[in-house]
Amino acid sequence: MNTNSSHSRGPRLLLGVTGGVAAFKAVLLLRALQEEGVEVRVAMTDSATKFVGEATFQALTGQPVYRDIWDLDRSEGGELHVDLSAWADAIVVYPATLDFLVRASSGRANDLLALSVSCFDGPVLLCPAMHHRMAAQAAYEDALRRLRESGVSVLPPVSGRLASGEIGEGRLPEPADALLAIKDLLRPPDLVGRTVLVTAGPTREHLDPVRFLSNPSTGKMGYAVARAAARRGARVLVVSGPTALSPPAGVECCAVTTAAEMHTEVEARFDQADVVVMAAAVADFRPVATADHKLKKGSGNELSSVRMEPTTDILASLGQRKGHRVLVGFAMETEKLLDGAQSKLERKNLDLIVANNLTTEGAGFGVNTNVVTLLARHGEPVELPRLSKDRVAHEIIDRIVPLLAERD
Numbered sequence: 276m277n278t279n280s281s282h283s284r285g286p287r288l289l290l291g292v293t294g295g296v297a298a299f300k301a302v303l304l305l306r307a308l309q310e311e312g313v314e315v316r317v318a319m320t321d322s323a324t325k326f327v328g329e330a331t332f333q334a335l336t337g338q339p340v341y342r343d344i345w346d347l348d349r350s351e352g353g354e355l356h357v358d359l360s361a362w363a364d365a366i367v368v369y370p371a372t373l374d375f376l377v378r379a380s381s382g383r384a385n386d387l388l389a390l391s392v393s394c395f396d397g398p399v400l401l402c403p404a405m406h407h408r409m410a411a412q413a414a415y416e417d418a419l420r421r422l423r424e425s426g427v428s429v430l431p432p433v434s435g436r437l438a439s440g441e442i443g444e445g446r447l448p449e450p451a452d453a454l455l456a457i458k459d460l461l462r463p464p465d466l467v468g469r470t471v472l473v474t475a476g477p478t479r480e481h482l483d484p485v486r487f488l489s490n491p492s493t494g495k496m497g498y499a500v501a502r503a504a505a506r507r508g509a510r511v512l513v514v515s516g517p518t519a520l521s522p523p524a525g526v527e528c529c530a531v532t533t534a535a536e537m538h539t540e541v542e543a544r545f546d547q548a549d550v551v552v553m554a555a556a557v558a559d560f561r562p563v564a565t566a567d568h569k570l571k572k573g574s575g576n577e578l579s580s581v582r583m584e585p586t587t588d589i590l591a592s593l594g595q596r597k598g599h600r601v602l603v604g605f606a607m608e609t610e611k612l613l614d615g616a617q618s619k620l621e622r623k624n625l626d627l628i629v630a631n632n633l634t635t636e637g638a639g640f641g642v643n644t645n646v647v648t649l650l651a652r653h654g655e656p657v658e659l660p661r662l663s664k665d666r667v668a669h670e671i672i673d674r675i676v677p678l679l680a681e682r683d
């Protein structure tokens with residue numbers, strides 16, 4: 276496994292296990308990590324020990340489990356959480372319960388695992404798992420938002436059969452998926468010194484102050500690219516259409532509404548960028564006129580027909596003067612995916628295009644996963660399986676890094 280740890284040793288990971296039915300999967304994850312050469316220590320909450328025995332983790336790691344704050348005989352400096360956070364290169368909590376997320380997000384460090392997370396300044400990945408009605412609580416969304424704002428990575432739960440037998444979104448991703456996310460967490464920072472400009476979300480084109488034309492983009496894919504680029508050391512500039520998401524930690528975010536505003540703000544940042552990733556779903560048309568006041572029924576202004584005009588194709592205009600920059604576009608298609616994407620790649624003078632078919636399950640607007648095919652100027656298209664948007668973001672960046680190196 277490629278990591279930023281020193282060459283003389285493998286990466287060190289503190290694996291936190293909290294009390295949910297899915298805790299048994301942590302045993303498999305531990306094994307997979309060890310097979311990749313990762314040195315793992317395990318910290319459990321008391322309730323996690325009701326689901327999986329400490330003895331299992333102790334046997335597999337050859338180390339007693341870390342659980343008790345007051346187990347001071349094990350501490351070198353007198354404080355176990357300080358020792359653990361100094362030892363680890365990364366912390367992963369798999370599974371993370373609602374209780375743990377809420378505590379970690381509000382600084383309630385009242386067990387050894389939460390203390391270690393709060394004391395740690397390296398990369399942290401939390402993997403929530405719970406009943407889907409718990410995941411629908413405001414407390415959950417709130418905790419995730421705060422954690423993400425503080426730079427913590429989250430591997431979102433997936434949809435599937437829950438412990439209760441019901442189907443819902445709350446299931447812990449499989450160990451193999453967590454392993455991929457952990458590899459992303461431990462990556463060397465290969466974008467240090469680069470500036471990455473990312474657009475995200477939809478645009479809105481107003482007919483009047485209360486009505487607009489838009490699309491269902493939520494910004495998740497663009498924000499995932501921004502997060503991944505920041506994690507890999509880039510300076511990240513985001514120009515975002517309206518979204519409910521908080522900007523990823525450490526990125527410079529500019530909020531816009533219309534395609535024209537997005538164009539202006541992207542142009543203003545273009546000179547600084549080494550890479551541009553246009554993940555925004557930009558409106559292709561806008562109303563010729565926008566009314567200053569709400570259009571009233573029966574006033575002769577009924578919207579039986581609206582005259583529209585094209586917006587500027589931002590990406591195509593950047594493509595005409597891209598210089599040394601790496602330009603990446605997205606192609607949203609509902610038919611003839613590769614033909615459509617290939618023609619956009621050429622027409623807009625791009626280096627890479629990320630094609631997705633909006634009709635594929637697990638792809639497109641709003642969901643946490645995507646199913647994409649990557650097309651570069653040379654080579655065969657690369658069809659990726661259904662992956663989390665964070666993973667897709669790293670796959671995109673994996674293709675950008677060598678393109679940047681070629682231009683140095």
Ligand code: CTP
Nearest residue numbers: 553554555557558587588589590604605606607
């Ligand atoms: N794009 C852009 N400016 C626009 C429209 C699209 O920069 N006015 C960018 C998008 O951000 C995306 C790429 O162009 O990266 C392709 O967008 P898409 O909507 O798939 O295609 P279009 O170029 O709009 O073509 P069509 O609607 O015919 O599929």
